[in-house]
Amino acid sequence: MENHWKAISSQFVFRRLSFNNTSSQCLPSDDLCDEQIVRLMDDHDQVPAANHKNSPSSRLFAFSLPLLAAVVIVLLAFTGVVEHAICRTILSDTHHKRGPKVMIKPCGNTPQEARERGCHFDVISFCWLPSQCYDAELSREFDEANHLEWFLDPNRTSPLSHEQIMTGEYTGLYVNWEYHVRHCTAMWKKMHRAIILGNGDGVKAIDGYIVVYEHTKHCEHMLLAGRNIAPDIINTRIAVKYPDCGV
Numbered sequence: 119m120e121n122h123w124k125a126i127s128s129q130f131v132f133r134r135l136s137f138n139n140t141s142s143q144c145l146p147s148d149d150l151c152d153e154q155i156v157r158l159m160d161d162h163d164q165v166p167a168a169n170h171k172n173s174p175s176s177r178l179f180a181f182s183l184p185l186l187a188a189v190v191i192v193l194l195a196f197t198g199v200v201e202h203a204i205c206r207t208i209l210s211d212t213h214h215k216r217g218p219k220v221m222i223k224p225c226g227n228t229p230q231e232a233r234e235r236g237c238h239f240d241v242i243s244f245c246w247l248p249s250q251c252y253d254a255e256l257s258r259e260f261d262e263a264n265h266l267e268w269f270l271d272p273n274r275t276s277p278l279s280h281e282q283i284m285t286g287e288y289t290g291l292y293v294n295w296e297y298h299v300r301h302c303t304a305m306w307k308k309m310h311r312a313i314i315l316g317n318g319d320g321v322k323a324i325d326g327y328i329v330v331y332e333h334t335k336h337c338e339h340m341l342l343a344g345r346n347i348a349p350d351i352i353n354t355r356i357a358v359k360y361p362d363c364g365v
Contacts, residue, residue, distance in 0.1 A: 220364040221323075224248040227360055229287045239286030242304045243327055244356045246286060251325040251363035253308050260304050266297050272352050289358040296349035297356075302337035326362035 225237035225246040232246035240247050242260045268283050269292040270276035278288060305328050312324045327333070347353070
């Protein structure tokens with residue numbers, strides 16, 4: 119019996135030692151460990167990935183990327199500068215082509231001041247205007263084509279002659295409905311002519327009276343609402359004006 123137990127014990131010790139020897143881990147300095155690593159690599163047919171950071175193509179890409187970004191930024195900045203310069207040039211040209219600058223009260227405030235400054239009395243609008251805003255041809259056509267009347271009172275008891283009117287010294291006069299209608303249509307013609315006709319320095323200037331949009335709306339309303347008004351009815355009063363010149 120004693121010999122039988124010794125045999126069993128010997129087999130158990132041998133198996134434990136064998137198991138420990140086969141399952142022990144390799145040390146870094148162990149040749150067997152190196153052989154096992156090489157064998158595993160061969161078995162899977164793989165090689166550990168190389169470090170691409172140090173390859174020539176990687177270094178070239180790393181150098182080219184910032185350079186490319188810098189070039190793009192410079193091109194964008196240059197494009198912005200060029201576009202800004204072009205816009206300024208266009209706006210500057212547009213500004214210079216708009217015509218004469220605004221002249222504030224170029225004819226003063228009285229007929230005497232207007233004459234001293236070389237202004238003209240416009241019978242169409244009853245305005246004293248400098249040459250830059252005076253359409254002499256249209257004013258003459260208006261004066262010659264219409265036999266209009268002006269009165270100091272609405273009852274027509276105090277009429278004024280054409281010579282008196284053209285002095286530009288009479289204000290607050292009464293006129294008939296026909297004058298009002300012709301005045302409106304002539305004002306539209308004057309604005310149109312001022313846009314399409316030159317006056318030496320580009321667009322002919324438009325005076326501060328005709329340029330007011332409310333005046334255009336007023337004329338539209340009067341023409342549409344006054345279709346049944348008799349032409350000779352005295353229903354309008356006009357005053358002499360001294361507007362600015364230029365827009």
